[in-house]
Amino acid sequence: xxxxxxxxxxxxxxxxxxxxxxxxxxxxxxxxxxxxxxxxxxxxxxxxxxxxxxxxxxxxxxxxxx
Numbered sequence: 001x002x003x004x005x006x007x008x009x010x011x012x013x014x015x016x017x018x019x020x021x022x023x024x025x026x027x028x029x030x031x032x033x034x035x036x037x038x039x040x041x042x043x044x045x046x047x048x049x050x051x052x053x054x055x056x057x058x059x060x061x062x063x064x065x066x
Contacts, residue, residue: 002053019049019057026059033060 001012006022013022019036023029023046034041035058036049 002051004051004054005056007058013051017051019046019051022051022057023059028059028061031062033062034058 002015002017004011004013013025019034019041023032023034034046037056041049
């Protein structure tokens with residue numbers, strides 16, 4: 001297991017986990033914005049992100065409305 005920071009809180013993930021693995025674990029497979037180590041990611045970039053010790057992620061749900 002490795003430790004990352006998820007939305008400002010410590011969070012353990014399996015060694016070798018990817019960003020899509022984390023999103024599935026959280027039940028967030030669509031309608032989210034992801035900031036990875038201070039950089040906003042396009043969904044097409046998610047698959048290439050392997051999580052490492054100390055990574056910082058902010059994950060926000062997108063809500064539409066008026």
